[in-house]
Amino acid sequence: xxxxxxxxxxxxxxxxxxxxxxxxxxxxxxxxxxxxxxxxxxxxxxxxxxxxxxxxxxxxxxxxxxxxxxxxxxxxxxxxxxxxxxxxxxxxxxxxxxxxxxxxxxxxxxxxxxxxxxxxxxxxxxxxxxxxxxxxxxxxxxxxxxxxxxxxxxxxxxxxxxxxxxxxxxxxxxxxxxxxxxxxxxxxxxxxxxxxxxxxxxxxxxxxxxxxxxxxxxxxxxxxxxxxxxxxxxxxxxxxxxxxxxxxxxxxxxxxxxxxxxxxxxxxxxxxxxxxxxxxxxxxxxxxxxxxxxxxxxxxxxxxxxxxxxxxxxxxxxxxxxxxxxxxxxxxxxxx
Numbered sequence: 001x002x003x004x005x006x007x008x009x010x011x012x013x014x015x016x017x018x019x020x021x022x023x024x025x026x027x028x029x030x031x032x033x034x035x036x037x038x039x040x041x042x043x044x045x046x047x048x049x050x051x052x053x054x055x056x057x058x059x060x061x062x063x064x065x066x067x068x069x070x071x072x073x074x075x076x077x078x079x080x081x082x083x084x085x086x087x088x089x090x091x092x093x094x095x096x097x098x099x100x101x102x103x104x105x106x107x108x109x110x111x112x113x114x115x116x117x118x119x120x121x122x123x124x125x126x127x128x129x130x131x132x133x134x135x136x137x138x139x140x141x142x143x144x145x146x147x148x149x150x151x152x153x154x155x156x157x158x159x160x161x162x163x164x165x166x167x168x169x170x171x172x173x174x175x176x177x178x179x180x181x182x183x184x185x186x187x188x189x190x191x192x193x194x195x196x197x198x199x200x201x202x203x204x205x206x207x208x209x210x211x212x213x214x215x216x217x218x219x220x221x222x223x224x225x226x227x228x229x230x231x232x233x234x235x236x237x238x239x240x241x242x243x244x245x246x247x248x249x250x251x252x253x254x255x256x257x258x259x260x261x262x263x264x265x266x267x268x269x270x271x272x273x274x275x276x277x278x279x280x281x282x283x284x285x286x287x288x289x290x291x292x293x294x295x296x297x298x299x300x301x302x303x304x305x306x307x308x309x310x311x312x313x314x315x316x317x318x319x320x321x322x323x324x325x326x327x328x329x330x331x332x333x334x335x336x
């Protein structure tokens with residue numbers, strides 16, 4: 001990245017402004033001159049995420065898109081692209097130091113990760129945590145869709161109570177036995193944060209992101225209520241629509257006693273209240289969605305884990321000060 005590229009004003013090109021806080025920012029190579037796409041992509045990433053050298057396979061034009069969301073201290077992103085590979089060199093590190101730890105979450109497309117001492121293969125449903133200022137090469141022979149979390153090194157060290165390792169660490173976050181429920185919940189939270197305008201408290205969102213990252217990295221240790229809470233919440237998210245979800249199932253699922261589980265949720269209104277509120281949030285999203293075929297209220301109640309439609313209606317009105325049908329009708333009127 002020696003030179004800085006300037007396009008003529010008539011092209012109408014400008015980079016999205018890094019640091020914008022109102023919601024996700026999108027950048028794409030679509031419509032850009034084919035011969036300049038790599039340089040523009042490199043330049044944008046150096047400003048918005050991490051400085052990388054990029055090369056396509058067989059000299060094919062790069063088709064890539066990046067969504068960036070800047071929270072107070074951390075950054076969340078989603079990257080999609082056609083087959084290519086990227087390199088984080090010593091030159092890039094010197095000119096664009098990240099001073100950060102990065103989590104890459106593979107959503108689609110297998111990737112390789114070369115570093116000082118070996119290679120890792122990252123498959124969909126896995127995540128790799130690495131120090132962004134240690135040289136590496138990553139390749140995507142089938143293209144990619146991935147989520148990215150960039151955390152300042154000082155924040156991570158305080159979070160994980162240790163310095164980041166120079167050796168990348170791979171986590172299974174979906175699929176078979178041993179998968180990290182915290183990692184799964186973290187990926188889901190990152191994805192939802194990128195879905196649209198940022199309407200919630202950014203500091204709260206960041207705290208949730210960092211707590212799940214900590215729980216994934218550190219694990220739910222005995223007596224560590226922060227990690228136990230994040231782990232329990234992620235277990236609940238994965239089983240939210242199961243009407244048989246209970247305190248006994250949650251406790252067994254994360255390996256603690258029901259008494260300890262009760263302590264963990266004591267400052268959050270209790271476990272039952274937490275589960276009900278999350279189900280109500282899910283139901284409200286379904287009732288107010290942009291779907292042309294609006295679901296019946298009873299179907300929504302059952303789909304969200306409520307065994308009683310009357311209880312669902314009462315709880316919904318108490319939480320949102322309107323009935324489920326009123327919420328659905330209001331959303332329909334707003335779209336028409």
